Amino acid sequence: MIAPRSKTGIDGIDAALDGGVRSGSFCIISGPSLSGRELLAQQFFFAGLSSEEAGTFLTTKEFMGDVVGQMAERGMELSRFPGRHVFIDSYSPQSDPSLQDTPEVKYVASVADFAKLSNTIITAMTEFTSRGIFQQRLVVDSIDTVLMYVSAAGVYRFLSYLRAKVKGLKAVSFLLIQPDLHEEKDVKTIMQLADVLIEMDPNSGILSVAQTGSPKQTFRYRIGDKGIEVWKGE
Amino acid sequence: MFKLGIRLFDDKLRELPEPCSLLFISSPGIDPVPVAISTLCNVSRDQGKAIYVVNNKPPASVRREAGLLGFDLPRLSEAGRFVMVDSYSGFSGQPSDEKHVVGDPSSADRILGCLEGAGLDRTFILLDSLSSFMDMHEKGLDDFLGLVAALKKRATVMVLFSTWGYDPDCVKRVKSGFDAVLSLRPVEEASLLRQFLFAERIGETHYEKLAVPIKILRPGGLRVYFPKVLITGPHRSGKSTMVRAMSASAVSVDRMGTTVAMDYGYLDHKGFACDLVGTPGQELFDPILGILAEEAVAVVLVVNATDPRTFERARAMLQRTHARSMPLLVAANYSDGDDALSPEEVRRQLELPEDVPVVPTVAIDRKGVPELQDALINKLMGVAEAESRKEEGGK
Numbered sequence: 001m002i003a004p005r006s007k008t009g010i011d012g013i014d015a016a017l018d019g020g021v022r023s024g025s026f027c028i029i030s031g032p033s034l035s036g037r038e039l040l041a042q043q044f045f046f047a048g049l050s051s052e053e054a055g056t057f058l059t060t061k062e063f064m065g066d067v068v069g070q071m072a073e074r075g076m077e078l079s080r081f082p083g084r085h086v087f088i089d090s091y092s093p094q095s096d097p098s099l100q101d102t103p104e105v106k107y108v109a110s111v112a113d114f115a116k117l118s119n120t121i122i123t124a125m126t127e128f129t130s131r132g133i134f135q136q137r138l139v140v141d142s143i144d145t146v147l148m149y150v151s152a153a154g155v156y157r158f159l160s161y162l163r164a165k166v167k168g169l170k171a172v173s174f175l176l177i178q179p180d181l182h183e184e185k186d187v188k189t190i191m192q193l194a195d196v197l198i199e200m201d202p203n204s205g206i207l208s209v210a211q212t213g214s215p216k217q218t219f220r221y222r223i224g225d226k227g228i229e230v231w232k233g234e
Numbered sequence: 235m236f237k238l239g240i241r242l243f244d245d246k247l248r249e250l251p252e253p254c255s256l257l258f259i260s261s262p263g264i265d266p267v268p269v270a271i272s273t274l275c276n277v278s279r280d281q282g283k284a285i286y287v288v289n290n291k292p293p294a295s296v297r298r299e300a301g302l303l304g305f306d307l308p309r310l311s312e313a314g315r316f317v318m319v320d321s322y323s324g325f326s327g328q329p330s331d332e333k334h335v336v337g338d339p340s341s342a343d344r345i346l347g348c349l350e351g352a353g354l355d356r357t358f359i360l361l362d363s364l365s366s367f368m369d370m371h372e373k374g375l376d377d378f379l380g381l382v383a384a385l386k387k388r389a390t391v392m393v394l395f396s397t398w399g400y401d402p403d404c405v406k407r408v409k410s411g412f413d414a415v416l417s418l419r420p421v422e423e424a425s426l427l428r429q430f431l432f433a434e435r436i437g438e439t440h441y442e443k444l445a446v447p448i449k450i451l452r453p454g455g456l457r458v459y460f461p462k463v464l465i466t467g468p469h470r471s472g473k474s475t476m477v478r479a480m481s482a483s484a485v486s487v488d489r490m491g492t493t494v495a496m497d498y499g500y501l502d503h504k505g506f507a508c509d510l511v512g513t514p515g516q517e518l519f520d521p522i523l524g525i526l527a528e529e530a531v532a533v534v535l536v537v538n539a540t541d542p543r544t545f546e547r548a549r550a551m552l553q554r555t556h557a558r559s560m561p562l563l564v565a566a567n568y569s570d571g572d573d574a575l576s577p578e579e580v581r582r583q584l585e586l587p588e589d590v591p592v593v594p595t596v597a598i599d600r601k602g603v604p605e606l607q608d609a610l611i612n613k614l615m616g617v618a619e620a621e622s623r624k625e626e627g628g629k
Binding site: 093094097098109110112113114115116118119120122149150151153154155157158160161165 | 260262263264265266267290291292294295298322325326328363365366368369370371372394396398399400
């Protein structure tokens with residue numbers, strides 16, 4: 001029997017993954033600067049909302065408002081889905097510590113404060129389930145900022161906890177990392193947690209998808225007006 | 235010693251020699267900071283100078299949280315009773331508005347030096363947090379435990395520690411470095427996750443069942459929290475009035491003055507909080523009594539002390555709500571009536587054992603209501619105390 005799938009919102013990738021990502025998957029999107037990995041995560045987030053799922057989006061290196069604006073520019077209007085998405089913004093409090101939480105935006109003053117960060121993420125996700133929304137997604141953009149503050153071993157322990165909770169909730173998560181910012185061994189430590197690894201190389205235009213138990217598949221990709229587009233062959 | 239404002243814990247913590255050290259462990263997914271801030275601000279207000287050392291977030295976020303919890307940190311700071319030590323900005327590279335800033339937060343010696351500058355002798359110091367120190371500065375455990383040992387000679391120390399999948403031997407070592415270990419853990423009850431504060435060890439005594447459910451109020455801070463106390467009793471015994479009299483806020487679903495669904499109230503009294511659920515009294519609503527009683531942790535039976543003819547009905551309601559299997563109290567209401575029965579006579583006629591408190595009340599005037607609230611808290615906490623006594627006796 002095939003496990004339930006969550007569509008990523010990108011047809012080629014969904015086909016490579018037998019219809020989408022398995023429920024409970026911990027997916028890591030890896031790529032250098034300007035590779036389009038943020039856009040891929042935003043499409044994944046929006047695809048979930050469009051399928052009547054709920055979503056939690058952690059932004060660690062951009063203002064929440066900027067992420068919403070970027071998505072709107074590509075036709076991904078989050079205002080169409082009131083009450084079904086929560087942003088956790090750990091970037092804005094650095095410039096304005098007085099920001100107050102709202103139902104749709106929660107502020108965490110530092111990504112190094114794992115207790116507060118994990119509490120905020122899990123509270124947001126369990127509130128969706130308590131409202132009867134059981135299909136949900138989590139985007140973490142990005143792990144890079146966390147690795148700047150905390151040792152790889154510490155980040156690994158934190159992500160291990162998060163992975164277990166996300167799997168327990170049968171949610172799907174996408175976490176972004178830019179490997180060239182970190183030590184190779186640190187990146188390898190984090191990658192061990194991935195159920196699905198999506199690697200993007202803007203120079204060659206190659207996007208590869210590897211999922212536990214399936215052969216790695218490669219695609220060509222480009223960033224179009226509506227977002228990431230992938231296809232097989234040249 | 236740090237006073238949590240929870241008598242059951244404070245009585246035992248007071249037995250520790252001064253100064254001493256307390257480890258406050260939290261499970262992943264639980265933020266211990268609101269409990270820590272509540273404790274430190276209470277200490278600062280009632281006991282002496284308190285110092286908050288923060289290494290994993292900007293101090294401004296701690297100040298903000300303290301404000302949301304209802305503590306007047308600016309006033310305490312102005313009075314010299316609260317000092318913030320910023321051990322974060324030096325690490326994050328962000329500018330700091332604090333007077334006491336640790337230049338190199340990876341150095342335990344530098345933290346100690348900064349605390350010296352803040353005047354650490356005979357103070358209460360909170361270190362937030364050991365786990366962040368270990369995660370941010372690899373191999374930081376020895377340094378940190380050395381810092382705690384040095385501070386403990388001169389001040390009372392509380393340390394926050396989140397257990398992020400550390401090696402069990404490491405956790406064991408951490409725990410052994412403190413005079414007392416408390417832990418904040420989630421407990422699943424009837425599919426709901428609630429936070430409980432456990433005492434693991436105080437001095438040489440180890441505990442497994444010494445625990446209280448807690449809740450953080452904003453504003454209000456730390457409260458011992460019991461989610462559901464049932465208020466039941468015969469028709470026209472004064473249950474709705476009693477729910478209102480016991481509550482900081484209350485609503486009633488009634489028709490022509492008679493409760494037809496339930497009363498709801500929220501009690502906030504001497505560091506304790508409970509949700510009060512009042513049942514209808516008429517027999518036609520008996521089918522829902524059992525449902526309303528589900529997950530209740532205690533029952534308050536309200537009877538009209540001037541009308542013993544209703545006592546048979548009261549006994550039937552106790553049976554329907556399974557009240558005798560829970561902590562039970564009786565409010566002998568209308569006790570100012572000329573023909574009101576004494577509490578002893580109410581007990582006799584209701585065939586209640588001696589350990590069930592019978593409190594004379596006049597709910598409409600709130601007479602006897604504070605005593606009833608005290609009795610309810612004592613009854614609920616008595617269950618936890620009995621468990622702890624059993625454990626102490628078994629050692």
